[in-house]
Amino acid sequence: MQSFSGAMQLALKSASDDGREGPKAEIRKPNPDAVDRRASTLPRQSSSDRISHMAIDIGGSLIKLVYFSRSSGGSGGGGGSRRGGADGERNEAICDGRLHFARFETSKIDVCLEFIKSKLQLGGSDSNGESKSSSRYKSVIKATGGGAYKFTDLFKEKLGISLDKEDEMDCLVSGANFLLKAVHQEAFTCLNGQKEFVRIDHSDLYPYLLVNIGSGVSMIKVDGDGVFERVSGTSVGGGTFWGMGKLLTKCSSFDDLLEMSHKGNNRVIDMLVGDIYGGTDYAKVGLTSTTIASSFGKAISDQKELADYKSEDLARSLLRMISNNIGQISYLNALRFGLKRIFFGGFFIRGHEYTMDTIAVAVDYWSKGEAKAMFLQHEGFLGVLGAFMTYEKHAHDDLMAHYQQFPINLSNKTSKSLFDLHDHESIECSVYEA
């Protein structure tokens, strides 16, 4: 196994590198559910898998994990030894492997610890919290998110692992910049259920507003690589939807709540302009009769108990309220700084059409079509990818820099989808000498 502290370079070929278009790779949505299933079965590390780098993002709701495993055999300790990358590079492949993505609920961190333990084949820690593993390579992983601070001792105690902390905002921004520049068809618009990929002009990417909808919401003005400012945020975010949804409905899981919202009718609970104006528009100020005047407002006058409302309708109103609010605040912040493009990330979105549609409509409505809401294929993995990439960033400062240095070329070897996590929750990639 290679050093977790060793230098790594993610060398996805992008248009800015060579003037050509970005990598020709189809991207499919990660299927985090499949990851959950894996988490519960905790597969043992195959003897042929050799994990070299791992990063973790421990958020308020979810833990995101990314790790690279080398295939067995081949030169340089890896699988492949061949000339030229998928796009004709001259570097020599020193190993082949897979980049794996996994996700756990933060409240079930023990499951995550077990997963890491099995993946790294750790022997636990001794009474001083020192790893029992003979290799110190296994003793440090990159970590971001608030949980990197909260659970430092737990990782040391249970696994003998130290968390090498990276700032959450730094990671979100570098993860977003990386994906936007390197991954073909990463960003898309979604209006009226119509998903349309956006071609990113690398020379005209900045500035933009990054809105990360996790448990809470952070709004970050991004001006370049590593150049950004967190300009705003709101506590009404994904945690609010999930938390209030749990209290208000009979949902059994987050996905169940989303599914319910899909079937519900928010007009049963939301007070519309028409409800106040006797069925007509309030045309003078541009409000149609169907505009929501007051989220959940109908509950004031309905002689109903919570149990009298359908869970589906409650879920729909809740999702609409929160998505609308985030869309509006995002637009106001974009307006503050004259930003025309807003990219939305975070696991709250979950590729859910209605959520994206509501956010996009809010941005469109408030900006009178001036600003554009865009969504990211890898919405929930920005932070952890950013943390993963710091293996490269800190290469020179790193005391362990003598460890093997290699860029990972994510160019697809099989001409299947590049970020195809749908079936395997991992992507195949090759490692090239720097």
Ligand SMILES: Nc1ncnc2c1ncn2[C@@H]1O[C@H](COP(=O)(O)OP(=O)(O)O)[C@@H](O)[C@H]1O
């Ligand atoms: N399976 C899930 N379980 C819980 N929350 C989920 C799930 N899938 C999506 N979510 C939503 O994603 C939010 C967390 O998003 P994420 O970007 O991971 O933020 P954080 O880093 O704060 O955990 C949750 O608050 C919830 O709204």
Ligand SMILES: CC(C)(COP(=O)(O)O)[C@@H](O)C(=O)NCCC(=O)O
């Ligand atoms: C504190 C946080 C950065 C933590 O990130 P998260 O785990 O929610 O992804 C985020 O929850 C947040 O920005 N909350 C909003 C706080 C505010 O600006 O009011």
